[in-house]
Amino acid sequence: MKIKRDLLVLILVVMSMSVLYGQGTPGLEFRLLWGGSGYEVSRGSATDAHVIIPDTHNGLPVRAVADYGFRNYIDLVVLNYQIQ
Secondary structure, rough: OHHHHHHHHHHHHHHHHHHHHOOOOOOOOOOOHHOOOOOOEEEEOOOOOOOOOEEOOOEEEEEEEEOOOOOOOOOOOOOOOOOO
């Protein structure tokens, strides 16, 4: 029963963070990819321990994480399936 409760709490936390950070974690840096097909993302000035990468930025998909874009982060979980 405790596992179900913990899982429910985790789901609620993730959902609330998605609502709060609908545009992603504040401070992320986006660079338009060649050809204008989407953006790549890097840490920029973000200081949060947990980073939320949005599905889109300025109406285009976020398609990639920049080389060394999060090099100081030990753990990075990407939940955006468009990122290559």
